[in-house]
Amino acid sequence: MIEVCTSCMAHFFLDPVKVGIILVSFTVSIASLLFLIWKKGSFEKKIPLIYLHLFALIFPFLFYMFATGCEFLFRSCSTTRSLLTIIMIVVLTTIIATSIIAPILFFVKYVRKSNRLSRGLLHEMAARKSLLLGIKKPHVYLLNDAEPTAFAFSKFKKSIFISAGLADLLSKKELEAVVIHELAHIRNDSSMVKFSTFMLKALSPFATFMTFHDELNHEERKADALAVKVQGTRRYLKSAKMKIEDFYRKKEEL
């Protein structure tokens, strides 16, 4: 079996068409990353480049697997028709993996640690403020975690997650400021920006050294501005942030 697989591998890399497809894919991956770095303009418009880069990076590996698997099983996968079929399958698999499966796994990971709220202070707060912001009320989850954290998720099921630790630390007004901040992310669809940069850093070795501080800070500032506007003061948002920072500082010191 090892000899057959070795033969498949050799057969693959001796085929100029297949090697050409892989080289083109890697070139597109590098080019899209460079374009992502150099292109000016809003980050939201660059999000498709992130997924193009990831797709073109993952495609060669999946293409190799399907092509050698096909060769191993059927022995005649070098016709144009077979190649096009393999390419189509790989394209679909990559798209499904990066834009459907990965977000679902990310979402399920946090839902499993959370309770979905259907009533109570946090739920009512989110309902009132969603109405005020002109958005549909997202699902509200209480994350079973003592660390003070909150985030929004706007792919598939729009949701906000607030940790029990955060609810323990903040006053009602401070919690309201955080809830409005997270609802603002849903309204601005900025969780897509955060999630996309997370995927890029997680899956692409080339993006490891890139920073997206400016882009992420811009989204955070927009959400902060909306919270301040709705509450009419930055007092509660500021004190909420100070308490969160203080928790993590104390965690190191104590």
Next chain:
Amino acid sequence: MKNIEDFEALSPLEADVLKILWPSRSMTVRKIYDRLRGKRDVALTSIAVILDRLYKRGLVDRSMEAAKGGIRYIYFPKKDKKQFEQTVVQDAVDRLIEKFGPTATNYFNERFGRK
């Protein structure tokens, strides 16, 4: 059984928090903070950090309960003070015997035989 390091050093703040919880009390972070801040200079965030640490060490447990101001963690001790002290003593003795073998057992025999 947990390692002795888990029980060996309770910081003064950890000890103070446990002393409040030990008479079988269950309390929120804020209630423990309100009790302690009269006795020492402490921040709410410090209490939250300490309680989470005690939870991870298995010394306290917690549940989420709906309260007037929303859902909160309620912390309660996993062992009472006597059980905790017994565990610390047991672990210390076990470690001495493991490390010093017959020297330790002979000492204990002489010590408690004399008594």
